[in-house]
Amino acid sequence: DLSTFFLGRPLTAPLMNASGVWCNVNSQLHALAESEAGAMVTKSCTLLRRDGNPEPRYHTLTMGSINSMGLPNEGHQYYLDYAERHDYENKPLFFSVAGLTLDDNLTIVAQIQDAYTPALLELNLSCPNVPGKAQIAYDFDALDVILAEISSAYSRPFGVKLPPYFDIAHFDEVADILNRYEKVNFITCINSIGNGLMIDMESETVLIKPKQGFGGIGGEYVLPTALANVNAFHQRCPKKSIIGCGGVNTGEHVFMHLLAGASIVQVGTALYEQGPDIFVRLKAELAQIMQEKGYKTIREFQGKLKTL
Ligand code: DHB
Numbered sequence: 001d002l003s004t005f006f007l008g009r010p011l012t013a014p015l016m017n018a019s020g021v022w023c024n025v026n027s028q029l030h031a032l033a034e035s036e037a038g039a040m041v042t043k044s045c046t047l048l049r050r051d052g053n054p055e056p057r058y059h060t061l062t063m064g065s066i067n068s069m070g071l072p073n074e075g076h077q078y079y080l081d082y083a084e085r086h087d088y089e090n091k092p093l094f095f096s097v098a099g100l101t102l103d104d105n106l107t108i109v110a111q112i113q114d115a116y117t118p119a120l121l122e123l124n125l126s127c128p129n130v131p132g133k134a135q136i137a138y139d140f141d142a143l144d145v146i147l148a149e150i151s152s153a154y155s156r157p158f159g160v161k162l163p164p165y166f167d168i169a170h171f172d173e174v175a176d177i178l179n180r181y182e183k184v185n186f187i188t189c190i191n192s193i194g195n196g197l198m199i200d201m202e203s204e205t206v207l208i209k210p211k212q213g214f215g216g217i218g219g220e221y222v223l224p225t226a227l228a229n230v231n232a233f234h235q236r237c238p239k240k241s242i243i244g245c246g247g248v249n250t251g252e253h254v255f256m257h258l259l260a261g262a263s264i265v266q267v268g269t270a271l272y273e274q275g276p277d278i279f280v281r282l283k284a285e286l287a288q289i290m291q292e293k294g295y296k297t298i299r300e301f302q303g304k305l306k307t308l
Pocket of ligand 1: 052072126129191192216
């Protein structure tokens with residue numbers, strides 16, 4: 001039995017897309033709605049439509065991917081229109097917001113609030129790919145300010161999408177900030193490992209055009225960093241739910257994220273490469289692992305990682 005609950009909402013499985021993958025336009029959103037994913041999230045939106053960065057802007061790597069999409073999206077109203085038509089009985093919908101300024105974020109969340117849809121806000125504080133824009137969640141004062149402003153402007157619980165952190169002192173400091181905001185009900189860990197670089201040996205060039213080849217790293221490369229961030233915030237933020245993201249391409253990877261404390265597990269690079277049918281395989285592999293281990297339900301092992 002793979003069914004579970006997230007913030008009181010029933011899910012048929014603890015699996016969904018990572019924002020940015022298979023969720024930019026209505027045809028993709030409908031494919032996710034029809035898929036075996038237990039929930040889904042829209043592409044991070046800005047106030048207005050954007051073309052994003054010049055192509056090529058995504059490249060497959062040996063153990064994952066590099067991308068610098070640059071927030072190509074249809075503008076927040078397009079995703080609000082989807083959210084007003086989404087079948088919430090079928091599966092929960094998350095609404096990802098990545099406004100370019102604090103004012104844009106405040107305008108967008110006010111519109112979401114007025115739309116009265118049951119969509120759950122995932123505030124993206126970790127896009128690494130817009131030239132000249134720093135990642136908010138790496139500036140702890142800016143993080144505090146945006147959480148204060150969104151908390152007072154938005155009347156409902158919401159979540160934040162964080163970048164990976166690599167230092168215990170940073171886990172402590174970010175968790176302290178998040179714990180001061182009761183409306184922050186969930187934390188999605190992690191966005192891509194920002195500004196990596198990979199090189200084509202034969203031509204001696206970078207692989208993607210934007211930012212001289214620098215881009216966010218996803219896939220198998222990031223799994224240990226993702227698990228560390230999921231578990232670090234699970235331990236430090238006991239009143240909040242964690243959504244795991246990073247390096248998931250098998251049922252084992254899903255199981256590890258759940259064990260580390262995730263309530264739902266997102267799939268990015270592997271979904272991009274394989275399409276929404278991947279959820280059929282991930283569910284079968286997770287069910288197989290649970291059966292071999294003698295677990296009948298997710299809650300029997302979720303967050304129960306052992307230490308030595
Ligand atoms: C993009 C990449 C991200 O990692 C993100 O969080 C938002 C947007 C992008 O390049 O489109």
